[in-house]
Amino acid sequence: MLLKSNVQKWCGLLFAAILLLLLMCVSIVYGYTDTTWKMAVDAFTAFDGSNEHLIIQSVRLPRALIAAAVGASLAIAGVLLQTITKNPLAAPEIFGINAGAGFAVVVTVTLFSLSNLQIFTWISFLGAAVSFILVYIIGSIGRDGLTPMKLTLAGAAMSAMFASMTQGFLVINETALEQVLFWLAGSVAGRKLETLLSVLPYLIAGWGLALLISNKLNVLSMGEDVAKGLGLKTGMLKIWSGVIIVLLSGGAVAVAGPIAFIGIVIPHLTRAVVGIDHRWVIPFSALFGGILLLIADTASRFIIMPQEVPVGVMTAVIGTPFFVYIARKGFNK
């Protein structure tokens, strides 16, 4: 734990928030098209319809906002999943959310030949939600209700099933592969602001609810029985967590496609910094998630210019060394 006292944590939070904003600015200013800080300011204060101003307003700004929102959402969803399953490996991608969304998108492309990002948004949201709800139901059937073990195993099984069926469709249909490969890699580029705005209510609801239940998650993480003994309705809490996870990761995958790694790594990084209190872990994870995705997205523009590396690739490339370092140093110490 890096930040011990509450004062340190508030400062840390403030610092992370400032860093996030700064990175958003950097993301708006730097890219393939040469722009300057002044242009960026002018684009919003004195719009002159020039190409640069257009790019800043309609390409870069949405992109920065999406990266921050998606990163934050995935990180929070990861925290929640790791807490309710008590498994350090839990993450949205392991619970069939990404696989379900991917499957839905690939089926749409293959069977209905639709390939428009706006439609992908809703289809993948639907796929993610259906898949996770399915996992949740399968994990809850039986006398002992929802146990972390059953949820985990059901998630892994469903995830594998959807992923392999997706692969199957792609093997049969090569054109579909071409259309969805970029989507499957995950990206925050080329999305309109409307795409984000259409899911933003769900994301905001998810963020708010996550903060509201953070105190209860602390109790739950002390163990099911202890939590029940302290008068926590654990069943209810798990359902709420499920709802939040669907809202956040479904929304994120809808906007940006399946971006792995953030959901699993950020919670661990955050706990290494602020400890295990969810009231801190959740806001910090959100900021760290946004920061990582913004850095990854900005970097992705410069690696193989003029082409772009999918941001899902960059998050892993940037995050892994850091993660390995933290894992070696030891978590929660």
Added chain:
Amino acid sequence: MTANQAISTKQLTLSYGDTTIINELDLEIPKGEITVFIGGNGCGKSTLLRSIARLLKPKSGAVLLDGEAIARLSTKDVARKMAILPQSPSAPEGLTVLQLVKQGRYPYQTWLKQWTAEDEEKVNNALEATGLMKLKDRAVDSLSGGQRQRAWIAMTLAQDTDTILLDEPTTYLDMTHQIEILDLLFELNEKEQRTIVMVLHDLNLACRYAHNVVAIKDQKIYAQGKPEVVINCSLVKNVFEMECEVTIDPLFGTPLCIPYGKGRCILKQERLSRNG
């Protein structure tokens, strides 16, 4: 070094990172007796037990088992002489009692010799001694707390060692089961002269069952010896930081520690004078 020590430590220093837990400790644990480590929470008694069981490498110094440095013995040789039951162990889902107890025979097995008549006899003895014969085909995770603890003890018994180390074997058990477990260990010591070393939290039970208590305080041994000799008010005050009266157990004659503090007093006499 006489033959009366099962285990001894020489200048043993233990630490987690930079924090020293035990500092240059010389300890001798007599053979064929029950030794209990006592001390406040976090005083390092479990750490000491773990290092005696070679689960924790000492920073410096050595642990000697029958006069030989434990680090120089092969881990299998050690396992044939000394068994350890750590705190709250966990068994994989669905593992049966028999399968668990059978694991205690590990140091005697090779991959072709996994179930000799001797293995069977020792496992059956262990199951018998712990009263688990009827439950041997049940899954460990489906047992009650007391039964589960007995299953783990059965595993260490099956290891058939002269010395058994146990880290708080009675935690989470109700009074009946605490006595049951300790009686079991006491009998093993009486009948088979096994050396038993354990960490116990309940001072009164420690006094009743131990031949030898080791009180640990500030990285060192505060006192060691027969409970009736070493346990008194000033020891409890210094080791546990608690005021108490030490009387004699009316049934066993061993020291009985009655703490001061609050509580309903229904005696007419004003005996709780010390706390006002």
Added chain:
Amino acid sequence: MRKYQSFRVFKEKISFLIDRKALAVVVLLLFVMAGVFIFSTGTGEMKISPINVVKVFFGGGTDMEQLVVQSFRLPRIIVSLMVGIGLAVAGGILQGIIRNPLASPDILGITGGASVAVVGFLAIFSDESNALTVSIQWLPVAAFAGATIIAFLVYFLSWKNGVSPIRLVLIGIGIYSLMKALTTLMMLLGPIYQASQANIWITGTVYGSNWSNVAILVPWILVLCIAAFILARNINIQELGDDIATGVGSNVQRYRFLLLMVSTALIGGSVAFAGGIGFVGLMAPHMARRLVGSSFGALLPASALIGGILVMIADLIGRTLFSPLEIPAGVFTASIGAPYFIYLLFKTRNG
């Protein structure tokens, strides 16, 4: 009936305790495996009755039947079987030493390492017209090398006064993500033709297996499975946690390394010839656990058979259902395995 049977021969030089129910399940699975093997051999464009299939095995049948069975069907069926066995046993070992139900060949990055190697191989050794400049025979070598290098890397990075399961798995998953990212990146950068070829490999297929594959794979997998079986009691001990394992005299770090090497070799061999077939390594051990319990002496053979059966059925469906189109076996391992697994999950919730 007693639940266990002691087995002792040669003055106790060889002795085992056999769980009768587990033995019965393993024998049953053996029959199922033989049945699927024969049925699969007889199914395809040309139908051959099971009796004739057995005849063909012993040199009978028509010349046509001989040809179809010998040169087309048998090699790939044997490869499916071996790959299924290899992945399932490797997964079982990993779950045992890591003590996490999510552990699998994929999640430690080992399969991912093979994928990167294969995609890299296709990219580096292709010329302008997308033809390979070296023999495709080298592809398995590349895959095996990729898997092994990553396994060592993960092990090396996890080492710090020994390797703890949690560090192993966390670093594994980090490397896994990195490998996945690199694979995607290389697929995107290369021409789409390569992407789809790589995609087939990543999904996992036994299409085009030949006898020389069989000649390498069979001894490889069998020897390693025997090694795994010999080490089974060490996995049993590791499952009880490091303290207990050390307490009963097991050299935890040495056996953890050995077991990791055995599973890496199994995974490397399997992915080399069949690509990244998923699900089997993760789920076959869970299925086995629900059928025969937690003791690895029974768990490993049962997982092996379940894995073999799964991949054989998956390949059978893949080559017949949409005939003449070939669907990679990897598509169906999960599709048929997941429902069965979910069924098992509920059937055994009475403990």
